[in-house]
Amino acid sequence: MLGILAGFVAAVLLLIVVNWILSSKPVSLHGKHVLITGGSSGIGKFLAIEAAKAGASLTLLARNQERLSEAKSEVEPYLTPKQRIVCVSVDLSKDYHQVEHAFRQAEEILGPVFMLVNAAGASVSERFDETPVDDFRRLMEANYLSAVYATRAVLPEMKRAGGGRVVFLSSQAGQLGVYGYAAYSASKFALRGFAEVLQMEAKPYGVAVTLSFPPDTDTPGFRKELEMGKPKETLLISDTSGVFAPDHVARVLLRDALRGRFLSYIGLDGFLLATVTCGVAPVSSLLEVVVQVLTMGLFRIVSLFYLSSFDRIVSKCLKERMEDEKKR
Template identity: 55%
Template sequence: MQLIVDPIVALAIFVAFILVIYVFSPLITPRTLKIDRGHVIITGGSSGIGKAFAIEAVKRGANVTVLARNKERLKQCKVEIEKHLKYPDTQKVLTFSVDVAKDYDTLAQAVKEAIEEAGPCDLLLNSAGFAIAKAFEDTDLEEFKRLLDINYLGAVATTKAVLPYMKERKQGRLVFVSSQAGQLGVYGYTGYCASKFALRGFAEALQMEVKPYNVYITLSFPPDTDTPGFQTENISKPRETHLISESSGLFQPEYVANAIFNDALLGRFLSYIGVDGMMLANLTCGFSPVTSMMEGVKQVASMGLFRVISFFYLGSFDRIIKKCMEEKNSTGTERQ
């Protein structure tokens, strides 16, 4: 005998199931962080996403501290940020020249001085980073180490310097700028992908430790963004990487920074940009923290469909790589 389920009954069962999960789930949705007259600390904030984030922060009324290596760029950055102050008479924009990947003592002292002058840190944005796009055999071991030092260990060091202050206040947001290359492996990014994937493991483990202190983490996966670093990266980027990356498009740093800012204030763990970003976030969510029941339902409902769609993307990438290899072989440029 064929069993026919009324669509309305099926929908009612589904809604009831979601309500049961919602009522009995231990999920805690964080309160929206108030940033007006707060304090935002940013690494790598002298250009790109970091600088755009700093400008967005002062527009929203926050004091801002920018940590970066280049002193001249920091001076120019400070002037540009101060043009957007919401409270020109009281807001502060501080800058410190420090290498977050090499000198922890100087970094910790800079954070201490910034907090003493601009107030407790409400939000830390770890955006210091860079990319090297080369085939694996063309990437030196020293380049692998440098990528890990800056993209991963730099974020770890800055977080270690800031977190004790947040735990003491039982409030704060930690934001890590990963990349869509921190969600899937991409040709030419063996070193870069590894350094950005590392951020995810760190962020997931740390969120378990800091959640009882009302500190929430946002892990951002921006697509290609039109920054000075991106232009430099393009110099050595293999053709395969160029063609694969084109599928996600190119975004402006202001748009990306605004999206990350909103997600961080809401306490969302996964932050993404665009439809491709949503697909990757849902596909790779795994056992990541959930701070919104609606987000969790979306992940469950869409994962199967997105996995099917991913087959077409992967097939397209394979065809790109094969075609490039055939072209290299035909012109005699393939590595012997």
Template identity: 55%
Template sequence: MLLLAAAFIVAFVLLLYMVSPLISPKPLKLPGAHVVVTGGSSGIGKCIAIECYKQGAFITLIARDENKLLQTKKEIEKYSVNDKQVVLCISVDVSKDYEQVENVLKQAQEKLGPVDMLVNCAGTSVTGKFEDIEVNCFERLMAVNYLGSVYPSRAVIATMKERRMGRIVFVSSQAGQLGLFGYTAYSPTKFALRGLAEALQMEVKPYDIYVTVAYPPDTDTPGFAEESKTKPLETKLISETSSVCQAEQVARVIVKDAIQGNFNSSVGSDGYMLSILTSGMSPVTSITEGLQQVVCMGIFRIIGLFYLGSFDSIVRRCMMQREKSESADKTE
């Protein structure tokens, strides 16, 4: 058995070595590149725009609130590295009208050149028990979180194919890797981005276009603060099992992975473990990444089972406490 296992590993390494030239993209050079960031007026999107601007990129910010966009533009411009850099602001809802999204991106490309990297960061969240969430919330979240990424990507992909270069980033969430209590409306929209990214990557890889899916953990942003106001107790207790990251840290990781053309982008040890556990048939961009997935999958699954047991215990305790409280209220 040991010889068989060793032979399998050797064969696997040789296979990866043979295909590695096909899966190792050339890094994207950001100086002078045109980077479009949707949802770029605040949170992770704004920090990604700042990070790219610091590295010499031209930025197009897309969001709904024009006032926030103009404030963010001023903030980003403080980090310019040369006098030629430009920050363009476009106020549009990327989830409603595809033709409008296509038109504004054409205008952006006429002003700043073809899009070298698109970062789909527009998104929103609603938490609550499945039966308590209004049906229209499911529809709205699917429109914003999923179609809000489909439309901009669809608008730039043809030009990227013509130029045979480009990067497309989908900002998902750790809730797009693991379904959790309270996220029945949110998680499916973020899971959907993974499916879109895998299918799209297979289509565009021959054109030297690379797709990155980012899975940020809980991050200190205005959106996270707003979401926390309505989180069920179970969701809060589960979230407290991991720390809250800073948006600047998350943005640096996402930009680095996008430049390198990595398919998965994760933050911290929990994020690394989840990326291994959920790697499935996702693309790899290095021999090391493939070997890590093979070697670590088993042990991480064991650790993951302990996490799941802990989460189930939290949900069960909350249910028992709630029932006990309701029973006490009835007897009074």
């Protein structure tokens, strides 16, 4: 018995060492241009701080000029005299030519974009039949089309340069459908399809794609969504996984992107979800694929417990609502 255990431990250690030797080393951001959409707030702003610490020059892109200037002054203390920061105001979800023009403006000052982080996004949480129909289009534009436009504006130059990084911020709601997120989930699932295609097309040119699935993260966007109100079911389901700090989410995401990992997740739930939903996603390391193969079945069983607890929440809330209606 002891021998089997020792053999298992030795095999795991060997795997970790082989993986460490084979896995790609992180690229340096020193002197490179990192453009962050949604860089004026939340995860995007903390990514800007992390990229600044790593030596990059930065473009922060969003619509509201005032919030861009505020974010710029928060990032500036992390810059050395050789690094620069530029703010560009544009609505990413409307007209592609405006987006391209905004990117060219930034590149005239800081040179070609080496890393694009697609962090701009929006969210609403309502039951499907209570969601205003226009919100389905609005969220598709804000979360999916904005990333398509921004990526289109930088990819040709990255391919010519023979390297780069493109990062997408999906969501855990882009891995599984969650009550109340019909419009949001669909737009975040769309990013996955896009990112998988893009990585296959861009990889031969040395451009790596990273798809991040942040959990609930304490940002202005998250707080605004809470203020607007969510169905009780959505709140109770979200409560099962907790709220993360945006600087932590940004650090993990940047680390994964610099290592060229395709799937990026946060925490234990993130690991479970990324593994059980990996499908035929591209593999970033030997360790990753071994872990996926060995744990997939077990994690599927764990996911059934989660699903049944979510179903219980939904049934209980419906019962409560019906009783409330009867009392009125």
